[in-house]
Amino acid sequence: MGEAPSQSVETDGPQRTPVENVVIIGSGPAGYTAAIYAARANLNPLLITGFQAGGIPGGQLMTTTHVENYPGFPDGILGPELMDRMKAQSVRWGTHLVEADAERVDLSVRPFRIHTSEAQTIHAHTLILATGASANRLHLPQEERFWSRGISACAICDGATPQFRREELAVVGGGDSACEEAVYLTKYGSHVHLIVRSDRLRASAAMADRVLANPAISLHWNRELLDVAGGGAAGDADWLGSIILRDRIGGGTENLPVRGLFYAIGHTPNTSLLQGQIPLDERGYLVTRPGRPETELDGVFAAGDVADAEWRQGITAAASGCQAALAAERWLSHHGLAVTVRREVVEPAPAGEPMRTLESDADNYNPEALWQKGAYALRKLYHDSPKPLLVVYTSPSCGPCHVLKPQLKRVLQELESRAQGVEIDIEADPEIALQAGVNGTPTVQLFLAKEMKQQWRGVKQRREFRDAIEALTPPA
Ligand SMILES: Cc1cc2nc3c(=O)[nH]c(=O)nc-3n(C[C@H](O)[C@H](O)[C@H](O)COP(=O)(O)OP(=O)(O)OC[C@H]3O[C@@H](n4cnc5c(N)ncnc54)[C@H](O)[C@@H]3O)c2cc1C
Numbered sequence: 001m002g003e004a005p006s007q008s009v010e011t012d013g014p015q016r017t018p019v020e021n022v023v024i025i026g027s028g029p030a031g032y033t034a035a036i037y038a039a040r041a042n043l044n045p046l047l048i049t050g051f052q053a054g055g056i057p058g059g060q061l062m063t064t065t066h067v068e069n070y071p072g073f074p075d076g077i078l079g080p081e082l083m084d085r086m087k088a089q090s091v092r093w094g095t096h097l098v099e100a101d102a103e104r105v106d107l108s109v110r111p112f113r114i115h116t117s118e119a120q121t122i123h124a125h126t127l128i129l130a131t132g133a134s135a136n137r138l139h140l141p142q143e144e145r146f147w148s149r150g151i152s153a154c155a156i157c158d159g160a161t162p163q164f165r166r167e168e169l170a171v172v173g174g175g176d177s178a179c180e181e182a183v184y185l186t187k188y189g190s191h192v193h194l195i196v197r198s199d200r201l202r203a204s205a206a207m208a209d210r211v212l213a214n215p216a217i218s219l220h221w222n223r224e225l226l227d228v229a230g231g232g233a234a235g236d237a238d239w240l241g242s243i244i245l246r247d248r249i250g251g252g253t254e255n256l257p258v259r260g261l262f263y264a265i266g267h268t269p270n271t272s273l274l275q276g277q278i279p280l281d282e283r284g285y286l287v288t289r290p291g292r293p294e295t296e297l298d299g300v301f302a303a304g305d306v307a308d309a310e311w312r313q314g315i316t317a318a319a320s321g322c323q324a325a326l327a328a329e330r331w332l333s334h335h336g337l338a339v340t341v342r343r344e345v346v347e348p349a350p351a352g353e354p355m356r357t358l359e360s361d362a363d364n365y366n367p368e369a370l371w372q373k374g375a376y377a378l379r380k381l382y383h384d385s386p387k388p389l390l391v392v393y394t395s396p397s398c399g400p401c402h403v404l405k406p407q408l409k410r411v412l413q414e415l416e417s418r419a420q421g422v423e424i425d426i427e428a429d430p431e432i433a434l435q436a437g438v439n440g441t442p443t444v445q446l447f448l449a450k451e452m453k454q455q456w457r458g459v460k461q462r463r464e465f466r467d468a469i470e471a472l473t474p475p476a
Contacts, residue, residue: 016096017339019111019123020046022328025102026130026270028059029314030304032086033321034128034328039093041329042340046096046124048116053101054131054270056459058083060305061314062399063154064180070314080402082314088351094341098122102131107277107297117461125337126328129274129286129295130303130321133267133312138172142228146261148440148457150240151228155181155262158441159188160395160427162434163239164260166190170243172225173264179203179211181264186216193256195223195245220256222248228261239439269306285309293324301327357423370412373423375432381422382450388419388472390465393436393443395427400459401442408444411465419469448472 022038024031027049038045049057056062061079068076077085091097100116111123135153137143143151152158155171159181169189171182174196182194194211199221201208211217223245231241242257269285279287279296286295286307293301301324304317332338358364360377367384369377381389392408394401405423412421426433426441436445446454446468454468 016046017044019125020044021124021332021338021340022046022126022128022325023048023112023114023122023124024128024130025105025114026050026054026059026132026304026306027057027083027087027097028055028130028132028304028317029061029083029086030132030306030317030321030324031059031128031130032083032090033318034130034303034325035090035095035321036086036093037322037325038128038328039090039095041325042094042343043329043332043338044094044096044341045325046098046122047090048098048100048102048114048122050131051099051101051117051461052459053103053117053273054134056400056403057099058087058399058403059132059317060267062402063156064397064399067314078397080397080399083399084402085351086318092348092351094343094348102273105273105277107274107300110299112299125335126299126301126331128293128301128303128321128324128328129306130317130324131270131273131306132317133269133305135263136265136268137263138225138265140225140227142230146228146230146240149238150230150259151261151263152440153263154400155185155264156397156399158260158262158395158398158439159185160397160430160441161260161439162426162430163439164188165430167259168193168257169260169262170195170256170258171262171264173266174198174201174203175264175266176203176207178264179207181262182217183210183214185260185262186214189216189260192217193220193258194218195220195225195243197224197248198222220245224248226253229255267305267312269309271306283309293320293327299328299331368417369420370417371409371421371423373425375424375429377422378424378432381420382447385420386449387417388453388469389447390419390421390469391424391436391445391447392421393424393426393433393438393441393445395441396425398441404442404444404459407459407462408465411462411469415466415469415473418473446472 021043022045024034024047035045035047064079066076100118104115106113114122168191169185170193172195182192185192226244229242230237242255246253271284286302288302288307303321303324305312357373359374360372444456
């Protein structure tokens with residue numbers, strides 16, 4: 001497409017226009033980078049972060065610990081922290097975030113229509129699809145029964161669970177994620193078994209070497225997982241006790257006693273909402289012009305893992321987000337459709353550093369505080385508070401916890417002190433987690449007068465927590 005002089009109009013502030021210049025779907029490195037570029041081009045972008053569909057807000061890096069290969073961080077950076085920084089940078093330059101899932105898109109009309117889980121219909125001249133990819137499951141016969149009761153798709157989120165401590169654990173997969181998770185789990189388990197379908201690892205050489213050199217990891221080559229079973233030495237039939245493996249060469253089967261099984265078997269692109277709307281390849285990835293962000297539909301651009309089955313890295317996703325935003329800007333400009341914002345303040349205020357909650361103790365405990373942290377606050381509030389108490393169990397590297405905590409704090413603020421919240425790090429307080437029957441993070445329990453009223457696992461919509469609290473405390 002050739003360049004044409006911009007016929008764009010300007011507005012005075014970041015108010016929404018009836019038709020958005022550019023809507024970005026997805027809040028991983030691709031989505032946030034696209035937003036940073038579009039915002040700095042004064043295009044007032046709107047970004048739909050995602051909530052439950054296709055992963056979590058912040059994307060896949062929310063589920064990892066140290067990111068050592070993202071340029072600019074010589075000592076590495078935690079995945080959730082990197083994503084917090086990208087988010088803050090995009091917001092600082094004026095990106096409007098919509099915390100929802102895109103549930104349906106209509107690309108057969110112009111402007112395009114995007115329907116969200118918050119019942120909004122958003123109109124857009126250009127669309128950047130950055131919905132990434134999601135972890136695959138094996139669909140074993142007994143998988144559902146032991147899901148979250150020994151089986152997990154996120155070692156980084158659930159590895160610190162007390163039930164896994166000093167137990168034998170297994171990871172299935174042979175790529176970078178599998179190797180990273182196996183090494184990570186040696187921190188908690190007594191031994192880690194890595195179950196590999198073939199006779200070699202697909203991981204990078206450095207990662208494979210790390211696994212092969214680790215005496216706490218055993219490799220089981222040419223093994224296929226047939227099923228899982230409960231019980232075992234610990235005798236708890238409701239918790240995973242063993243996995244059943246088939247030797248793909250010799251044909252025999254074996255029972256391997258493990259208390260935890262972690263899936264690291266690849267990803268499926270999050271394109272279900274695009275079925276029938278835009279060409280996808282045979283594996284479901286978005287098809288783009290070679291090496292470029294343009295899809296086969298004029299005005300629709302793709303960025304990141306959703307269109308990349310090969311490189312799938314934070315930096316490649318970010319780079320393609322940049323390309324997609326620049327291409328969208330050119331497209332809008334060529335068609336004379338851009339409505340740019342005029343900035344009153346040329347340099348936006350610094351984003352600043354995120355605030356951390358301090359652990360409460362006898363000196364700083366506040367019986368009226370909306371949100372506190374640690375065993376001391378939990379004990380005091382559990383026994384003394386007349387209000388509903390939300391307890392969220394987290395672990396330091398759990399990305400979904402990172403997403404959920406601000407949502408819970410917002411619910412408590414909206415309810416104007418009708419309830420209180422406390423955060424327990426299960427790595428720092430494993431006995432509390434064990435006593436509370438917590439077997440993964442994030443877990444949220446709602447108490448009133450020392451009685452547990454409800455429990456949730458994973459990230460849920462804010463209204464679920466609000467409704468549950470309101471049901472216990474009808475407004476005066
Ligand atoms: C365990 C693990 C460790 C990794 N470690 C590294 C590493 O060290 N270095 C590195 O460079 N890369 C690493 N990667 C790869 C890296 O995370 C990905 O390549 C990168 O996150 C892809 O970015 P993305 O923006 O394309 O997609 P994602 O990060 O997958 O983000 C997709 C976004 O789309 C949203 N979404 C999905 N569907 C919808 C919908 N319907 N509506 C709205 N939003 C939606 C999701 O909520 C999410 O925000 C790792 C990946 C994993 C799984």
